Amino acid sequence: MSQAAELTMEKHYDPIGSRIGMWLFLFTEFLLFGGLFLLYAIYLNKYPEEFHYGSSQLDQFVGAMNTIILLTSSLTMVLAVGALQRDRRKLSIFFLVTTFTFGAAFLINKYFEWGHKIELGIYPGSQELTQHPQGEIVFYGLYYAMTGLHGLHVIIGMVIMLFLLYFLLKKSHRALSIKSNQIQNLNGKRLLLSDETGKKLWKSQEITSEVTGMDVVVKGVFTEEQLKSSEVKLENSGLYWHLVDIIWIFLFPLFYLVSM
Amino acid sequence: MSDSVAGSLAAEKNFYQEKTHKGILAWLLSTDHKRIGIMYLFSMLTFFLIAVFLGFLMRLEMLTPGETVMGAHTYNSIFTLHGVLMIFLFIIPGIPAAFGNFMLPLQIGARDVAFPRLNLLSYWFYLTGAILALLSLFTGPGPADTGWTFYAPYSLRTGTNVALAVMAAFILGFSSILTGLNFITTMHRLRAPGMSFFKMPLFCWSLYATGWIQILATPILGITLALVLMERWLGIGVFDPVKGGDPVLYQHLFWIYSHPAVYIMILPAMGILSDIIPTFARRTIFGYKAIAFSSLAIAFVGYLVWGHHMFTSGISDTSRMAFSFLTFLVAIPSAIKVFNWLATLYKGSIDVTPPFLYGISFIILFSIGGLTGLILGALATDIHVHDTYFVVAHFHYVMFGGTGFVFFAALHYWGPKMFGRMFNSKVSYIAWGFLFVGFNMLYFTMFVLGYMGMPRRYYDFLPEFHSLHVVATVGSWILIIGIIIMFVNLYRGFRYGPRATMNPWGGTTLEWKVPTPPPLENFDKIPEVKHEPYYHPRNQEERQ
């Protein structure tokens, strides 16, 4: 195996490996919701009328709006990934901020939707809901559990986006650090900076035994490695965001459309 | 370059000598798979011993009729805790997290797992879950009394500290998922050059199958437990019959995870045995592919049979018959393994070392456990013996007699590699004698008790069961003496024993080709794999 490949292994920089890991994680999310979908299917089978009635009480317009919002946010997310693949950092940031905004819009809609229901006294354990038929109690139980868990995932996705924005906006001070044991054989020598023509620009003082370390600092740059590692992070966060979208793709017809 | 000089210097140091931090932090912050494996090992053994002690207390209560050592409520809490500790903190993470972490990268010729930091995170989750589980004992309204299964609706109503125990199990689930995810990615991406999937040791295959169960089954437990919390805190009603929920669905969801989880517990043990047998029979494994695929088959069939835990829970007749029929399918891949192990032993030059002896006990005990499992899987007989000591005996035969004994075998087999020193073999044989006799006295008696109608989870019994309960309790004492002798011997050996050589057992897989204990990044140079894993050269020269 070549030395480069071994270095790669040491750094664990393996985009395919990291994507396999991410997909495996997404499978766990998929099955987490899978358990809820199973419960939904069983209770729909058990209480068809109540589910149809419960569904008719939800606001289809808001549901459809939120579907469009999430689908569009998926588009902007994938555009952010595409932009970074083409090394267009600023465009990528723009799309990421857009995606974040769509996420927020989704949550605001959700807030008003839930708020309205809670105002009517329809929430798990409420006095009002216990008066309703059992099937409806279960319908709303599932409604709050599933959309709530989904909302939690939207929030997690948005937090991840904040981290990504930080990675994309942070200029790194690329530093090369040399420690004392490597510097000892430089005793009595000087450091010299020169330009292409060989003209001396700057000369350091003589290195004595008191010198224990040496640092080269480049201020405020976006390094290649940083962009590459951000790309992997962004891709994986994108995968997560699309999964959240896919789950909503199923939640939308199950809760908002079974009534008609 | 100075880098390569540093590299070769590092190879002379073993991983214990390479520290990134001081003191305990050298362990808690290390992303080295070997350190993480050892942390897991010691944490698990601690919980194992606590749980053994709880089991001892239960047997003590059952020695004589009536309330003696403890009352009904305490007994309920103790069997719940015994189950939670043994299942969630010992036997599910058990072999994969301790031995898998240590050995998987070594066996496939990698420097570490694919995601070392996630690996450490998984240990932290494990630790957090364990601490929460212990906290649930001493805080709030007292320890949970639901049994480790947390069945609804009782778990929704009981005033005990179910919420904290459930949260602990939820977090332990995360830990399990991360381990599985890590192992699968590692096996897909980090195999040494030349090591195709079919050249991996069979332990790796079993970890691969286990990994898929961890990934695809654990989330179902996660959501189930999350729903229990939502029920308790918010009252969403999905498992609550008063609100129109169906508590049987809780059982469905719980066993959709927990039946495959049984194979999380047993598959890695089967994998280890498939490594141990060729080593001590001094010949290659018989039916490599059959064993490899039977691991995957067990993992798959494991998803089809959960209903056999619910034959008396009121599920439909169609469902009961379907699940009973499907349950018999599990016997096929299990039997394939057993027959292949026996065929490997046939005409081998068998060396009965301690690891081999502990390992081979698996075949006997697991066969008894497995065959009684068929009795339980058969609908008609299960109706008679469900929730009796017969069931308790069955799962202790497969879990303790199977996984537990192989866990001990692995301690003897890989312990010298992990700790660099040898134990006293003679004492190991003696300990095995106590373990084997005590084990059978304790649990075989339970088969008889169960058949006669002794129900599980009762702190008291009818007078006619007395003599058998005495036999079982005395058996538990012999078993515990065996456990103590074994652990003291291992501790003394690994602490003060003679230094172990690179390959004390004549193993053929890659972990025996690195120094003992291994250096920080395992391999100075990643090996090129040419042979099948259990290649035993005929003559001495070829063996190096």
Add this chain to the structure above:
Amino acid sequence: MVHQNEHQHTQHIVGYGTYIMVWLALLMLTALTVTVAGMNFKNFAIVIAILIAGLKSILVMNYFMHLKFEPPIFRTMVYITVFTLAIIIGLTFTDISFR
């Protein structure tokens, strides 16, 4: 190992146009599912809704999540997962449907 190097640095780059087309298709399918729900298909309504949702997920996975451009092992893994969930749901209904 050769395989690994091919993908070492960048993933397959897909044109912005493709993404926008997929997005439009997703919006159209959303409109379709709402329209169909308005018609009276009785028991088939839920089946149709699930089928459309499945189609939308396939689009999202293949293009937005790049599944189409990944090595085959990714797809195999997705199949395993979906298949497992299908089995779980199917076997549970052997109880629910016959109680």
